[in-house]
Amino acid sequence: MSAPDHPSDKNAQDQSSKQSLWHANILTLFPEMFPGTLGLSLSGRALERGIWSLEAIDIRAFTEDRHKTVDDTPFGGGAGMVMRPDIIEKAVRSITRKGKMIYMSPRGKPLTQEKVAELAALPALTILCGRYEGVDQRVLDACDFEEISIGDYVLSGGEPAAIILMDACIRLLPTVMGNEETPYEESFSNGLLEYPHYTRPADWTDAKGVVRSVPDVLKSGHHEHIKTWRMQESLRLTHERRPDLIERLKKEV
Ligand code: SAM
DSSP: OOOOOOOOHHHHHHHHHHSOSEEEEEEESOGGGSSGGGGSHHHHHHHHTTSEEEEEEEGGGGOOSTTOOOEEOOTTOOSSOEEOHHHHHHHHHTOSSOOEEEEEEEEEEEOOHHHHHHHHTSSEEEEEEOOTTOBOHHHHHHTTOEEEESSSSOOSOSHHHHHHHHHHHHTTSTTTSOTTOOSTTSTTTTSSOOOOOOOSOSEEEOTTSOEEEOOHHHHSOOHHHHHHHHHHHHHHHHHHHOHHHHHHHHHHO
8 A cells, every 4th residue: 555655854843843744543541651651762752843743542531421431241251341332433533633543453463564664654543452352343343443463462451562563653754763773774674684783892801701702894894795794694694583584585576
């Protein structure tokens, strides 16, 4: 799917004063979890600059009963509770700048760097964070939520998963990363894991007395040799750790 282009980096600051480049609505039972870690460091500075914006919407505010009930027992029996479709739909309808609808879910498609780039290029997302056993299927269908998983394990709620997804998107927004950081040579950007990094001191003696030196090629100043070494290391690590990525690349060529 092709996504609309972002305004150029040059215009980013102007745009942010009117409307952020990228907006996330979070549907949650725990709005106080946001922005959480996203309020710090790179994403925090970008939030302050208005590059992205966030609205954490308390699903419980859309209940009408005295107890503010958001869940009920599952039809068909079984353990746990399920979040009600009518309450979630009301919360969805309250959002004006909805954008793409996402439900964080362990049974969703695994989040990849490719997907992150696709989502970062959109102007807005609405992210539903489940709790309990999850969400009634009918509201997922009715509101066209795409299910996305952050990995093959089960969290107690979708909020940490939403924060991970957002963090990965925000760092790709124009002007968020400084010149010293670049997304173009990172793990997954070319389908491979990234090569190892080294910095000073060139020779370092660890606590066990072992002298650990930076590979000579990286100190040679020979750009072509460095590029080749990095590609070889990238391939070696990917073969060792993620043979599935190598298989995927083979299928693509
Ligand atoms: N009963 C669900 C299942 O087996 O698929 C798990 C529900 S989990 C306890 C509660 C919520 O945490 C989910 O509705 C989802 O929003 C979130 N969640 C848990 N694991 C996740 C994962 N790996 N990726 C994304 N969201 C996750």
